[in-house]
Every structure is written in C-alpha cells, then in structure tokens.
Amino acid sequence: MLNTLRRIVQEVNAARDLPAALDIIVQRVREAMGTEVCSVYLLDPDTSRYVLMATEGLNKSAVGLVTLASNEGLIGYVGTREEPVNLEDAAVHPKFRYFAETGEERFASFLGVPIIHHRRVMGVLVVQQKARRQFDEGEESFLVTMSAQLAGVIAHAEATGAIRGLGWGGEVVQDTRFDGVPGAPGVAIGQAVVILPPADLNAVPDKPAVDIDAELALFRTALESVRRDMQTLSSKLASQLRPEELALFDVYLMMLDDAALGNEVVAIIRTGQWAQGALREVISDHVGRFELMDDPYLRERATDVKDLGRRILAYLQEAGRQDRVYPEQTILVSEEITPVMLGEVPKEKLVGLVSVLGSGSSHVAILARAMGVPTVMGAVDLPYTRVDGLELIVDGNHGEVYSNPSQELRRHYLELVREERELVQGLEKLREVPCITTDGHRMPLWVNTGLLADVARSLDRGAEGVGLYRTEVPFMIQDRFPSEKEQQATYREQLEAFHPLPVTMRSLDIGGDKALTYFPIKEDNPFLGWRGIRVTLDHPEIFLVQTRAMLKASHGLNNLRIMLPMISSIFEVEDALHLIHRAYSEVLDEGVDVPMPPVGVMIEVPAAVYQARELVQMVDFLSVGTNDLTQYLLAVDRNNPRVADLYHSLHPAVLQALVKVAHACRDAGKPMSVCGEMAGDPAAAVLLMAMGCDVLSMNATNLPKVKWLLRQISLEDAKALLDEVLLLDNPHLVQSTLHLALKNMGLGKVLSQR
Missing domain, CATH: 1.10.274.10 (PtsI, HPr-binding domain)
Known part of the structure; x- marks a missing residue:
C-alpha cells in the first residue's frame, strides 16, 4: 500500500498543471481501490462552492459544470464535518443531492474524505460503487492517507497557477499571497530574478x-x-x-x-x-x-x-558562468539564498530578497538587515522556480510575498515605503538621547551581537551595552577548539569596541544541536539533548579555558559580564560558579589583575522559571531568552513556517512566566534583562518595562523604534496596559488590545502588524 501511495504522489507531483494532477489522482485511486468511480471536488474560495474538477466513472461532461454550496449535498456534508463519510446507500441519506448530469444515481455506496491543507478545507475526494456495501476500514484508511498526501500536492499545483495570475478554474486572480517569516524589515516592489544552484x-x-x-x-x-x-x-x-x-x-x-x-x-x-x-x-x-x-x-x-x-x-563540471542581466528593481529569489548571491547583484539594483528555506537568524538575513534590503525567509509554499520575471511585492515586516499585485495593493505598499522612509529619517535623531519615559523612568537599551559586523551598527544606533554576545562563532569557523590566546583576542575586540559599556558574554552554547565538526554529537532529539551548560560542565577543560580567555580579555577594561545558557537546575549553577572562581584564581596567579565580573543565568527553559527565586540568590543577574523560553513553553519550533502561527511571545503563558521571573528579581534586589526578540518589539517592550525589566537587549535595527515608543509613554500607563492584558487568555487578543491602546495614544507608527 505504501508503494502504491508513493507512486501516485510521485506521478501527481510530475503533472504539468492542476487539471492534469487531478486527472491522475482520479485514475490511479480508482485503479488502486478497484472502485467504479473516483471524483475530486474543489472548494472555490471566492464563491464558497464545491466544483467537480475531475472524475473517472461519472460523466466527463459534468466536470466544471456541477457545483454545490459549501453546505450542500454529501460533498458539502463531508467538508463541513471535516472527516470521512462512509455510506452503504447514499441515496437514502438526507443530505444526498442528485445531479442528472453525472449519472450517479446508479452508484449506491459512497466514501468521501476531506482534502485539508493547513486547516483549510480544499476539497473532497470521493469513491463510489454500484453495489450496496460499506467500504471497509482498510479502504477508508487508504483514501484518508491518500487525501492527506495529496493536499500539499494540490496546494502546490494551485499555487503554481496562482503565481501566473490564474485560479484553478482558469479565472484571473490578483494579490496572491505566500507566507514566510520576516527576515529583514521593509517593503520592496520589483521584478523577480530566480537564482538556481550552479550544481547539484x-x-x-x-x-x-x-x-x-x-x-x-x-x-x-x-x-x-x-x-x-x-x-x-x-x-x-x-x-x-x-x-x-x-x-x-x-x-x-x-x-x-x-x-x-x-x-x-x-x-x-x-x-x-x-x-x-x-x-x-x-x-x-x-x-x-x-x-x-x-x-x-x-x-x-x-x-x-x-x-x-x-x-x-x-x-x-566546467559549468562556467552565465552573464545575467539584472532589472533596475531586482528581487532575488532562490530556494536557499546565500550571502554570496547578494554580491552578484549590483547594489543599486537589489531591492528585495525571498528565500524558500531559512529563517530570520540566517547569515543572509543578518547581512540583509545590515544592507537595508527587505527580506522574507521560509516561503515554503512559494513555487519559486515559476516566478522568474514576474512582479512581486516583498513585505519583510510581516513575512509575506505577493504576486500579481493589483493597482490598489501596489498603491498601498508604495505608501508604506514612503512612510517607512520618513520614520527612519526621524528616528536617526534619537541616537544620542537617553531612553526615558514621560514620567522620568530610565530604560537602558542594549544589543545582541554575534558577528564583529554588529558592533558599528549597534553603536550607530545608540546602544548602551551588549546584553548577549554569542561566543560560539570563533569555535564554528575553525577545525579545532580555538586556543586560550585566540579566544582572548576575539573577546578583546568586542570588549574594546564597546568600552566602557558593559558586554555580556554567553559561555559556549554547543551540544547535540550545535555539533562542531571536530566535536561531533549525534542525538535523536537535539532540542532536548546535551547542549549549553550541560556540555561545558561535562568538559571543564573547555569551560575553564574560555573563562580564563574572557577574564584576561577584560584586563584594564573591566566591562565584562558572564552569562550561563540553558540552566535548568541549581546544581548546574553551583558547578559553573565553582569553575569560574577557579579560573579567576588561576588568572590572578598569572599576575593578571582583573576584578571578578558579574555572573548571570539565562532563563530559557520552564524549569528555570520555577526556580527563579533560588537562582537569582546565587548570581548577580537573570537574563530571559524569550526566543527559547517561548519555544519550550509552547512546544513550537520558532523557525518552522508551518507552525509559525502557534509561536507567539505574547502568549499568556509566556507573559505569566516573565512576571514570575521579574518578581523574583525585584524581591532579591537583582537586575533582570531580556535578550530575546521580544525585547525588540516596541509594543512588547512596553510590557517588559512595566513588569520591572531593568535592561532590554535587542537587534540593533529595532533599537531606535523601541526607544522612540518608550520615550512617548509613561511607566504608569505601561503598567495599566500590563494589568489589562494579563487578564486575557489569547495571544492574538493580547496583541490587538495592546496595539489598539497604543494607537489610541498616537503611538502606532512603529508597531508591527503581527
């Protein structure tokens, strides 16, 4: 059965268009199940009617002519129930609707299953026979499995037609939207240039x-x-x-x-x-x-x-290179855009990027933000090989790509481009001013860094320190563990670049999910595996060398802070602190006179939230990594576009966890910072400030917007907003309530729409 399924799906995947794909489906499913009829009805989203799109066994002339309302007949019944309907005698069912054009009165038994893709009912797959009998469990399971397999194939075929401006019924369509994840902010309108890999x-x-x-x-x-x-x-x-x-x-x-x-x-x-x-x-x-x-x-x-x-x-392969002519407004599209591809387009012509794979944390997204090029990553449903030469709109703020834009949609986005340009020019003036609320509350804004490239950009935007420096980078670019002197030189560059501002260095965060080429680790579940502090405590020789390098790098600068990742228990902190003090003693014995830096713990897993009161007593500060914390609390991979709608940092569970950590820090008199993406969302930053967060650390690109908004609001109003949203039980309701309140205050211009 699996081989049959595989063969059908492969054949359908190779079909030239949607009608051809549907014809293959009805032929092959009818053969595989040994039934007399197989038909596919698709739901037209514009008319909310099911249309007979392909059949093997009914009158072919009825294709495209027979339609039913979304709640009409057995087809509508299957779609409404969103589950299989298996009938021995279809004609006696109260929902049965007879169409003379199809000749289906001859067929008694009926099995219909819904075709569902991303929660959307796309159509119904039906088999019928003359003899009165109920299809058995094996037959029903096969059709359900086939429907699930075909849903994505049909969606892809539908998208391929839509990208060319045609609906599956042959009608002209406009403003076809494909969802991805935001890579770099901004909006671009231009002509798609598809780059395929040079070799396979x-x-x-x-x-x-x-x-x-x-x-x-x-x-x-x-x-x-x-x-x-x-x-x-x-x-x-x-x-x-x-x-x-x-x-x-x-x-x-x-x-x-x-x-x-x-x-x-x-x-x-x-x-x-x-x-x-x-x-x-x-x-x-x-x-x-x-x-x-x-x-x-x-x-x-x-x-x-x-x-x-x-x-x-x-x-x-001596493939050579093809000289390509780039249009004036080029939107680069590829399955996997790489930083190298950026250099192949003249800088004055590149206006946008779309990558089918990847996330907002990829190298190309980082460079795109540095270059100010609007980017959408993870557009998995985009039939990218078919868009070359077409006009696209890239919405990097919300992770959306539009093909066949109407004049109305184009005007809307041109206005957004103009507004964004004016906003950026206005925010540049805030670089030298502190972030102080209207009632005098001071809110320090720091940045997250990884590449040395982040330094100048961060200082340009008025960063007051580094809340997260990823120390993994020097480990990733070598074929061995970097020596203490090599690490010291790398860390010294960061500390000097920001001096006298504080720099928070996260200890090495590798493991089953970040295996080094020279330190391979294979695990079935790397998300919950040997990683972060778990690895470095098991290998104190790595942890001690890194800590000594950090301490020596801070000599004469004294702006180092050390942060421990993926902490889930008290004993991990005790062991880590023991090693840090040992490294500190060794550095002093070598004659390097440095003060003991502040040490903090990252709150990234639910266990740390519930031990926040105990953890904060052991260290100098707590820093919440909202990206991982949200991911672990909601059990959602934040970089997977398929479940992107479930990942929401304003989820009530996330807000309650943050409040719990804030209370623990306040009661202990210790500072709390947030270094996840949530800190860079201006609206979310209002809530974090209201909770009592002492430092917000974010991507440098978002810092001016956060500063502008926090300077326009009072801490008292922020606390009132927090009290209001903490009573809500839906993340989307939390966001809409928060955005509406800020817009009513005249503060809506820096808000994202998601």
Whole structure:
C-alpha cells in the first residue's frame, strides 16, 4: 500500500498543471481501490462552492459544470464535518443531492474524505460503487492517507497557477499571497530574478579516479577559482558594507583553506575517489552536522557550506558562468539564498530578497538587515522556480510575498515605503538621547551581537551595552577548539569596541544541536539533548579555558559580564560558579589583575522559571531568552513556517512566566534583562518595562523604534496596559488590545502588524 501511495504522489507531483494532477489522482485511486468511480471536488474560495474538477466513472461532461454550496449535498456534508463519510446507500441519506448530469444515481455506496491543507478545507475526494456495501476500514484508511498526501500536492499545483495570475478554474486572480517569516524589515516592489544552484551535489555518483594526481590538480584549480570568486564578491560588497561586516567572507575563505574543507577532500581523493565524489562526501558530512543544530544563527551555516560545495562542483563540471542581466528593481529569489548571491547583484539594483528555506537568524538575513534590503525567509509554499520575471511585492515586516499585485495593493505598499522612509529619517535623531519615559523612568537599551559586523551598527544606533554576545562563532569557523590566546583576542575586540559599556558574554552554547565538526554529537532529539551548560560542565577543560580567555580579555577594561545558557537546575549553577572562581584564581596567579565580573543565568527553559527565586540568590543577574523560553513553553519550533502561527511571545503563558521571573528579581534586589526578540518589539517592550525589566537587549535595527515608543509613554500607563492584558487568555487578543491602546495614544507608527 505504501508503494502504491508513493507512486501516485510521485506521478501527481510530475503533472504539468492542476487539471492534469487531478486527472491522475482520479485514475490511479480508482485503479488502486478497484472502485467504479473516483471524483475530486474543489472548494472555490471566492464563491464558497464545491466544483467537480475531475472524475473517472461519472460523466466527463459534468466536470466544471456541477457545483454545490459549501453546505450542500454529501460533498458539502463531508467538508463541513471535516472527516470521512462512509455510506452503504447514499441515496437514502438526507443530505444526498442528485445531479442528472453525472449519472450517479446508479452508484449506491459512497466514501468521501476531506482534502485539508493547513486547516483549510480544499476539497473532497470521493469513491463510489454500484453495489450496496460499506467500504471497509482498510479502504477508508487508504483514501484518508491518500487525501492527506495529496493536499500539499494540490496546494502546490494551485499555487503554481496562482503565481501566473490564474485560479484553478482558469479565472484571473490578483494579490496572491505566500507566507514566510520576516527576515529583514521593509517593503520592496520589483521584478523577480530566480537564482538556481550552479550544481547539484546530491546527483554526483561514486566513481574511481583514473588518475589521482589529475583529480587532485582539477580540485585545487576549482578551489582556487572559488577563492577568487569570494575575493571578487567581497570587493563588490565593500562599497555597501562596513569592513567588519565583510568578515563573513573571511569565514568562507577559511572554509576553503587547505587545512579545512580542502584538506578533507584531498584525503578522500587519495583513497581513489574522483574529485566530484570526494567533494560530495565532505560537503554532505558538514551539512548534515549543521542541519542538526538547534540555534538558528548557527544552523544556517549548512546553507553556506552547501553553497560553497555547489560552486566548487560547478568548476569541476566546467559549468562556467552565465552573464545575467539584472532589472533596475531586482528581487532575488532562490530556494536557499546565500550571502554570496547578494554580491552578484549590483547594489543599486537589489531591492528585495525571498528565500524558500531559512529563517530570520540566517547569515543572509543578518547581512540583509545590515544592507537595508527587505527580506522574507521560509516561503515554503512559494513555487519559486515559476516566478522568474514576474512582479512581486516583498513585505519583510510581516513575512509575506505577493504576486500579481493589483493597482490598489501596489498603491498601498508604495505608501508604506514612503512612510517607512520618513520614520527612519526621524528616528536617526534619537541616537544620542537617553531612553526615558514621560514620567522620568530610565530604560537602558542594549544589543545582541554575534558577528564583529554588529558592533558599528549597534553603536550607530545608540546602544548602551551588549546584553548577549554569542561566543560560539570563533569555535564554528575553525577545525579545532580555538586556543586560550585566540579566544582572548576575539573577546578583546568586542570588549574594546564597546568600552566602557558593559558586554555580556554567553559561555559556549554547543551540544547535540550545535555539533562542531571536530566535536561531533549525534542525538535523536537535539532540542532536548546535551547542549549549553550541560556540555561545558561535562568538559571543564573547555569551560575553564574560555573563562580564563574572557577574564584576561577584560584586563584594564573591566566591562565584562558572564552569562550561563540553558540552566535548568541549581546544581548546574553551583558547578559553573565553582569553575569560574577557579579560573579567576588561576588568572590572578598569572599576575593578571582583573576584578571578578558579574555572573548571570539565562532563563530559557520552564524549569528555570520555577526556580527563579533560588537562582537569582546565587548570581548577580537573570537574563530571559524569550526566543527559547517561548519555544519550550509552547512546544513550537520558532523557525518552522508551518507552525509559525502557534509561536507567539505574547502568549499568556509566556507573559505569566516573565512576571514570575521579574518578581523574583525585584524581591532579591537583582537586575533582570531580556535578550530575546521580544525585547525588540516596541509594543512588547512596553510590557517588559512595566513588569520591572531593568535592561532590554535587542537587534540593533529595532533599537531606535523601541526607544522612540518608550520615550512617548509613561511607566504608569505601561503598567495599566500590563494589568489589562494579563487578564486575557489569547495571544492574538493580547496583541490587538495592546496595539489598539497604543494607537489610541498616537503611538502606532512603529508597531508591527503581527
């Protein structure tokens, strides 16, 4: 049965359009079930009527002509119930509706199952027979399974038609929307340019090398060609980005170094594998490790490695390069957009980006924000191979892409572009002023950093410190653990760049979800696995070296703060503090005179929320990572567009957890900060301030908007808003209530719509 299902789905996937796909479905399902009739009815969202779109066994002339209201007949009954209807004699059912055009009075038994995609009833799949009998459980299960498999296929075929401006009934449609996740804020209107990968590594077969030396020479030539490409693209981007922001290309060049990827490929070639097969093995191995990682910022490196592998393969295959002409308003579209692709488009022509895969934490999203290019990531339902040359609207604020825009929609977005431009120009004036509410409450605004590229951008926007520095980055770009001196140099750069402002360094956050190439960990469930503080406590030699490097880096600056990730119990903090004090003593014994820095705990898992009172007594501060906390409280992967609607940081459970942590900090007289995305949402920042949060740390891009809003409101009004929303039981109601109240105060211009 599974093989039958697989064959049908594959055949339907290969269909040229929706009508062809539906014809294949009714033919193959009828054959597989041995029934006399199989039909598909689709629900027209514009008319709310079911239309007979394909049949095998009824009169073909009825296709497209027979329609039923959404609650009419057995078809409407199946759709309304959203579950199978299995009848021995359909004609006696009170919902039965006879259509002479179909000739279905000859068929007694009826089995109908709904076709549902993302909670939307798309249609009904029906089988019928002349003989009176009830279809058995196996037959019903097969049809239900087939319907579930086909829902996505039909949705894709429907989207493919819609992208060209045609509904499945052949009618003209406009303003077709595809949902993704926000990558970089802003709106863009332009012409799509689809970039396909230059080569397919997965298609490379194993093949013995006839001449190993020749294969080695071929590979080294290809490697050098890609190195030159990287350097050329880096030079092209230099006019748009600060030098620090170009550091990412140095990471790429390190990967291409003979001591990194190059060396591994050479070793496999020497065993007798041809260059292309050796490259495939090495790239696949690295990609597999990165894709297992939980941290989206680091997991996106799989895309970078894949892109490099494809480019090397393109040279190995002598694929060469095609000269492409880019339109004046280019929107770059690809299955996986990489930072390198950005450099291939002239800077004055690139207005927007759309990536089918990836998240808002990917490297390309980070660079897009730095360049001010509106971006949508994770547009999984977009049939991207069909949009080349079409006009698109990219809404990076809400993660939406529109094709076939109407004049009305285009005017609406042009007005948004104008308003955004005026807003940004106005907010630039706030850089030097402090964030103080109308009734005198001071609210420090810090930034989250990872790349050195973030430093200048953060200071430009008036950041008062760093609430989260991800120390994993120097570990990710090497093929071994960095030495104490190497780490010290990296940390010193960050501390000096922000001095005298405080810099909060998170201790190494790796594990089953962030396996290093030289420290592989394989787990069935990396989200709940060996990660963060659990790894570094099990390997004190790693933790001690890193802590000593941080302490030495702070010599003479004294602006270091240390933060412990993924804490879930008291004993983890006790063990970590013991190691920190040991490292501190060792540094003093070496003659480096530094004060003991403040140490804090990240509140990221529910267990830490319920132990907040005990934890805060042990350390100097608590910092809430709202991204992971929301993810773990709601059991929702925040980077999965399929469940994006369930991930909501204003969920009542999240708000109650934050209040609990705030109370614990206030009672202990210790500071509480928030370093998740929630802190960068101006409306949510109002609630966090009202809870008693002492520091908000966010992406530098959002800092001016948060500062503007908090400077326009009083702490008293913020507390009143918090009291009101804490009584609500729905995250969407919380958001709409909050936004409405702020808009009524005249503060709506910096609010997102989600």
